[in-house]
Amino acid sequence: MRMKNWLLIACFLVSLCTPAIAFSLMADTSQSHPIACRVLESHASADPAAVIVLFHQKEHEDQTELGSMLRQHSGEVAQIQVEGGKWLTGTVVRLKSCFGRGLLLLPAGAPPMKEGDAFLLSFRADREKN
Secondary structure, eight states, X not given: OHHHHHHHHHHHHHHHHHHHHHHHHHHXXXXXXXXXXXEEEEEEEXXXXXXXXXXXXXXXXXXXXXXXXXXXXXXXXXXXXXXXXXXXXXXXXXXXXXXXXXXXXXXXXXXXXXXXXXXXXXXXXXXXXX
16 A cells, blocks of 8 residues: 555656656757858849848757758748848748758848858847847
């Protein structure tokens, strides 16, 4: 009888801790610091007015982290900072057919970007954390 009581108490304590542990793990994987990226191609369109940028990570060691970030945040609003400039807002999409590549959609009037330019990529939750 005593063993049954201990088992019930242990099960109860584990059930209390499990949601907190799961939430903690989810929060850790959904947040990351800004990642340095590099422009592969950039195109501007007058109608509809937009700037489209194909990019990937600037440093090879950030490849896995950028891939994970793109999978988690594809289709979401992001911020970019072109070297030393102000933060701009756009939408980032993961390109499934181009491993490790992202597509950045910026409003017309965004500063021109050319092949090889570097920028920092961040998402709102990441920026609010800093």
